[in-house]
Amino acid sequence: MVDKIIQLQRKIAPELTQVIEARYNLLRYIQHAQPVGRRAVAIMLAMGERVVRAQVDWLKAAGLVEFSQLGMSVTAEGQAMLADLAEYIRLLHGLVGLENELSERLQLNQVIIIPGDSEADSTVRRELGRAAAGVLGQHLGDNMVVAVSGGSTMAKVAEAVNFSVPTTAVVPARGGLGEVVEYQANTIAAVLAGKLGGRYRLLHIPDGVSEETMEVILAGDANLGTVAEIIKKANILVYGIGDAVEMAQRRGLPAATIAEIERRGAVGEALGQYCALPGEIVYVTSSIGLRLDDLAGIGTVIAVAGGSAKAKAILAVAGTGGQDVLITDEAAAKAIRLLINTNLI
Template sequence: MQSLIELQQQLVPDMLAAMKKRYLILRQVLLSDMIGRRMLAASLTMTERVLRAETDFLKAQGLLHIDAAGMRITDAGKRLLEDMEPFYKAMFGLSDLETRIRQRYGLKQVMIVPGDSDISPHAKRELGRAGCSALRKVMEKDDIVAVTGGSTLAQVASQLTTQTSLKGNWFVPARGGLGESLDYQANTIASTMAKRTGAQYRLLHVPDHLGEEAYQSLMQEPNIREIVEVIRHARIVIHGIGDAVVMARRRRVDESVIEALNAEGALAEAFGYYFDRNGNVVHRMPTAGLRLEDIMATEVVIAVAGGRSKGEAIASVMRFGHDDILVTDEAAALEIAALLDDEEGLDINARS
């Protein structure tokens, strides 16, 4: 397949561009359920004139239904997208990118979805769908799954379905709550995942950011200690990745801590720990929940994060080396690839 694609790129490059454009239109309409032409053009950064010609073509092919309310994808369009997905990844280099990132960081699997979730809510929704798929594939009977908070993990939760009951499984928060929207807290996400799959859940009703004295005091409480022990025995951890300073501010930490993070070169945050460019832990917050030693002993660790702005942060956590599966988007993956190019260039210069 790849050799044929290379020939097509040389002989009829405009054909591949048209295929990509129409594929992305169909995919965006699918993710939107029903969408108007103006909103679709804005989400694809395409002029309405160009979009009209493309959607008229797709309608004539029986792939889109268009009326006064907007447009939606037909069953034939859905089947075409399913058939094209592996071809799309090969055609636009996502399969090669997945392999490169997987091999570079020693991961078991890398899944890349099209788009940039920084600017497209539809890409973030697709990121959640892929994260859900990754989680489903590794879950076994009676598993305990620890989940962190954040908008991306909320998308994963929203994509889980009840098609297969997970009655014997447990979802638990990996740590306490941030002082943010209830929808994005780990407790909420864990309970949503459980309710959507028929599983069970436990909640951890403590703040995420604790002083050392408060942490030691809370850990003396029998009920807190019991749920924390359950969390620390999770077989699967699924987590997001954030920018270090952004996450610190969301935790409302003192400005002196933020200055310390900057001085220490903190770049990324995951499960309450802060990592520098080389994947070294440079700072941690006392928190009831998962500790670093628990992560290192966990059987399956899944990271779900995307957006061009997070490329460097994702690479930082991957260098830490204890994730098994990375689910990301095209924009973040391209940023990671650029970092790998720079590293390889430095290696070549050092050897010469």
């Protein structure tokens, strides 16, 4: 019935759906940035201040936003409206049908698609984090072990958690990346544990060290072996998917190795493994922690990645099997469908 109403709106009053979507996007941005001023909103959304002023005045009159000296914030009524509008926008964009299509074609239990493009809109990346945090909350029970990978998207997941399960233990899925501390798996594990009110164990070993070096490190630190065993027993894994070459460069792999990874056709990376289409693992970095072939033994595996540029990466990693839930954005989902339909996998 709702689908039919949306179809009628598109035909007889297309401007109405445009207004609804514009106000939804504005309200969503205010929610993520609150308290925020109108000028900041205008800059971030590339809108004229006059247009923003008119829209937020309407939202205020409707009781959806409120003003203070610090800026605009979304009211409780506005929060409820956002939740209702989210499903409308998903139907408007045809995302429900696309979710079902991709879950079937990728052989996943569930696909969740967030409207928009996380490469172009940071708000969409935050929504990816919120969605992943929501799925985590649905599957998280008492006395569980949660493993998380590193990356900016995973940082958004930890940031979005707003519930507590104090009996949870959080561990990094693998050794740390050579990147900013905030995006390392150890940091994200600690932040997530703090949000959940649980405990965490860290893995103080760099990713990609040689096998010989790893043996020396393990021999000198019994605690690492203990943490490695906890990681292997994870009940839930939440991890990101990256572009193969970009991740190889971030890990500081030698230029010759990066060239070899490209030569082998790798397009996606997850958990230190580089994958080619349609799902072949072609290169593996040595480290302690989970690998893609460990996923079958984990209760719930949640992959999070967005942006059309990551479509091939998502397809390649998903093709290795073992995933349960994919949380992505509209841009990536439509690019994935195009790749599948044009037989590019």
